[in-house]
Amino acid sequence: MTDLSIDREHLEQITRKLESAAERLVLQSRVVSPGAAGLQSPTAEDALAEAARQHAARAEALHTRLSELAERPTTVADRFAQQDRVLGETD
Amino acid sequence: MAWTEDHPSAGYPDQIRAVARARQDAADGIREAISRLDDARGIAEDDDWKGEAKSSFLTALDGPGPDLVVLADGLDHHAQLLRGYAGDLETLAETERALRERRDELHEDEAAATRELRVLAPPGFTTGDESEDERIARRRARYRETIEDARSGLDAVEHDWDELVRERRRIDRELAARLTDALSLGGAWRIDAETIASSSASALLEKLSELSEGDLALLLELHPELAETLIEADPNAVAELWATLSPEARRTLVNGIPEIVGNLGGVPYAARDLANRLVLDRTITRLEATGLGSQELSDLRAIREALATASKNYPMQLVSLDADAEPKPLAAISVGDLDTATNATFQVSGMYSSTSDMVNAVTDAKTMKRTEDEWATYLGLGGSTAVVAWIGYSSPDAITVLGEGHARTGAKLLEQELRAYDATVGTGTTLNINAHSYGTPTVAIALSQPGVSADSFAMYGSAGLTGDVSLGGLHVPDGQVWAGETIDDPWAPTGRILSGRQDPADWTGVNEFGTNGGETDPISGERLAESHGHGEYLIPSSESVRNLALINLGRGDLVTSDLTTLAPGSPGDDSGGVV
Numbered sequence: 001m002t003d004l005s006i007d008r009e010h011l012e013q014i015t016r017k018l019e020s021a022a023e024r025l026v027l028q029s030r031v032v033s034p035g036a037a038g039l040q041s042p043t044a045e046d047a048l049a050e051a052a053r054q055h056a057a058r059a060e061a062l063h064t065r066l067s068e069l070a071e072r073p074t075t076v077a078d079r080f081a082q083q084d085r086v087l088g089e090t091d
Numbered sequence: 092m093a094w095t096e097d098h099p100s101a102g103y104p105d106q107i108r109a110v111a112r113a114r115q116d117a118a119d120g121i122r123e124a125i126s127r128l129d130d131a132r133g134i135a136e137d138d139d140w141k142g143e144a145k146s147s148f149l150t151a152l153d154g155p156g157p158d159l160v161v162l163a164d165g166l167d168h169h170a171q172l173l174r175g176y177a178g179d180l181e182t183l184a185e186t187e188r189a190l191r192e193r194r195d196e197l198h199e200d201e202a203a204a205t206r207e208l209r210v211l212a213p214p215g216f217t218t219g220d221e222s223e224d225e226r227i228a229r230r231r232a233r234y235r236e237t238i239e240d241a242r243s244g245l246d247a248v249e250h251d252w253d254e255l256v257r258e259r260r261r262i263d264r265e266l267a268a269r270l271t272d273a274l275s276l277g278g279a280w281r282i283d284a285e286t287i288a289s290s291s292a293s294a295l296l297e298k299l300s301e302l303s304e305g306d307l308a309l310l311l312e313l314h315p316e317l318a319e320t321l322i323e324a325d326p327n328a329v330a331e332l333w334a335t336l337s338p339e340a341r342r343t344l345v346n347g348i349p350e351i352v353g354n355l356g357g358v359p360y361a362a363r364d365l366a367n368r369l370v371l372d373r374t375i376t377r378l379e380a381t382g383l384g385s386q387e388l389s390d391l392r393a394i395r396e397a398l399a400t401a402s403k404n405y406p407m408q409l410v411s412l413d414a415d416a417e418p419k420p421l422a423a424i425s426v427g428d429l430d431t432a433t434n435a436t437f438q439v440s441g442m443y444s445s446t447s448d449m450v451n452a453v454t455d456a457k458t459m460k461r462t463e464d465e466w467a468t469y470l471g472l473g474g475s476t477a478v479v480a481w482i483g484y485s486s487p488d489a490i491t492v493l494g495e496g497h498a499r500t501g502a503k504l505l506e507q508e509l510r511a512y513d514a515t516v517g518t519g520t521t522l523n524i525n526a527h528s529y530g531t532p533t534v535a536i537a538l539s540q541p542g543v544s545a546d547s548f549a550m551y552g553s554a555g556l557t558g559d560v561s562l563g564g565l566h567v568p569d570g571q572v573w574a575g576e577t578i579d580d581p582w583a584p585t586g587r588i589l590s591g592r593q594d595p596a597d598w599t600g601v602n603e604f605g606t607n608g609g610e611t612d613p614i615s616g617e618r619l620a621e622s623h624g625h626g627e628y629l630i631p632s633s634e635s636v637r638n639l640a641l642i643n644l645g646r647g648d649l650v651t652s653d654l655t656t657l658a659p660g661s662p663g664d665d666s667g668g669v670v
Binding site: 018021024025051061069074077078080082086 | 107121134144264308368376
């Protein structure tokens with residue numbers, strides 16, 4: 001087990017920053033359904049909707065990662081330490 | 092509504108600009124998130140934090156950065172494209188309006204000239220006044236010229252209109268292409284359905300190793316078929332590729348597509364363990380948050396609970412996990428380091444086994460490892476052991492146990508696992524399979540497949556082997572196929588009779604081993620615990636476990652048969668024959 005000791009106040013500050021970062025990633029409300037953007041072009045509307053879906057999916061994945069970091073920073077740190085040991089140090 | 096050739100500039104620029112503004116706001120939000128992440132990094136970098144996890148935590152904080160930038164850039168790019176498109180539509184609308192006005196004017200000119208022409212005296216008519224006739228002729232010529240000019244002008248308008256329609260098509264195509272290009276969506280777009288279908292699994296894995304974590308996660312969501320394609324990869328090719336990857340690329344794959352890496356033959360088990368634990372944690376967190384999948388959640392918690400029983404003497408690796416398998420999650424846990432163990436045993440469970448029982452399955456694996464290690468020490472054998480509790484297939488219930496379907500499906504999965512073991516660990520190790528009940532036909536089918544082999548195969552309480560397998564067809568060395576059954580096991584013979592499957596003990600060349608216990612170990616002098624019925628084959632200190640451990644260690648010569656009989660002339664046999 002890795003030594004995860006960190007000053008509580010530091011950890012709370014980090015957590016607040018990460019929560020704040022995660023909150024900015026909620027993009028679902030900005031996802032556009034085909035036909036809703038006023039383009040009046042099925043080709044472009046479909047492409048926009050598909051791209052918006054991909055943006056939302058990427059944002060959601062990042063939101064999950066940031067939330068996990070905010071909620072369980074020591075667990076994530078321990079996981080990364082284990083990964084360093086097993087997979088080799090990253091640059 | 093779509094634009095038409097009658098209205099090629101149709102669209103709502105203000106609405107489009109509103110969408111562009113929303114994209115821009117989202118991009119700004121992402122950039123703020125990047126800034127907060129930088130702040131968090133700054134705090135974490137502070138010298139006050141002395142813990143050794145500091146550098147790991149900083150690495151974790153660095154992870155999302157590149158994907159956040161891709162996302163912010165993509166949203167910015169969209170905002171820019173949409174604003175440009177709104178402007179283009181306005182230009183098209185102006186052109187369309189001008190063309191409409193011009194067309195209306197020309198139609199009006201033509202109609203007016205036509206009307207005037209109609210009221211003029213027809214050609215050939217004479218008023219008798221030569222000068223009047225000439226005036227009429229001049230007017231007629233002028234009107235005809237006007238009509239001709241108008242028609243020619245209308246042709247030009249039609250031509251320009253066609254151009255307008257073509258231009259609309261062009262800007263639509265361009266917008267659609269750019270909305271989904273690399274700048275908009277990052278790297279995932281480079282691997283599309285066609286690439287997945289046409290690439291070899293190892294070539295695909297090589298491509299994946301160049302993507303970011305975010306791209307990988309996105310790609311798997313967009314193309315779930317990726318998992319199936321990769322799982323078919325030749326484990327030898329995967330092992331070769333994995334060895335060439337940088338630690339960073341390995342980490343990216345483990346964190347980006349843990350669902351795949353955790354079950355990918357050829358990837359070292361320690362790395363698979365990291366990936367599978369990540370999937371386990373994330374799935375449990377997701378199910379706890381949504382309140383869905385209570386049975387799945389319960390099974391996954393059982394897996395986590397089993398892993399929590401690891402200790403210094405019993406390190407564990409979650410060597411496979413299919414959290415979404417139906418009807419229940421599937422998993423395999425190795426007790427001992429499967430990458431480095433010189434002697435590995437897969438315990439394949441039978442009817443009604445599932446990950447709900449993972450704690451018990453792992454307890455059995457620990458019992459086997461402890462017994463193997465004790466005997467290895469006693470006999471002065473070198474090396475190290477690992478025992479895998481393999482609940483990697485969906486086992487049958489009391490009805491379906493009579494059929495072969497679960498065994499055949501399970502055999503395919505086990506076959507993959509055994510091929511993966513060979514590729515990952517390489518030659519020079521000993522691989523044993525212990526199978527209980529319905530696990531025995533499952534294993535026998537797998538070991539009959541070309542290129543799938545084991546150093547020993549021990550069956551206990553066999554539910555019977557399918558008609559298409561034979562001792563000669565099993566890829567196991569001569570004398571290394573074993574069978575044992577307690578005297579009061581009610582289910583094994585019932586299963587064989589009702590299903591019509593073969594009793595392995597009837598095969599000439601299969602060695603029987605004792606399972607009943609209750610006697611004294613002829614070597615250690617300790618009392619061997621009794622096993623009764625169908626479910627006590629793996630209880631600690633039993634004759635059954637003792638014998639399986641010795642078989643797995645390659646010391647079948649020390650195995651007892653019923654009533655603790657030792658093979659004549661064995662190291663433990665000082666009786667000169669039957670004990």
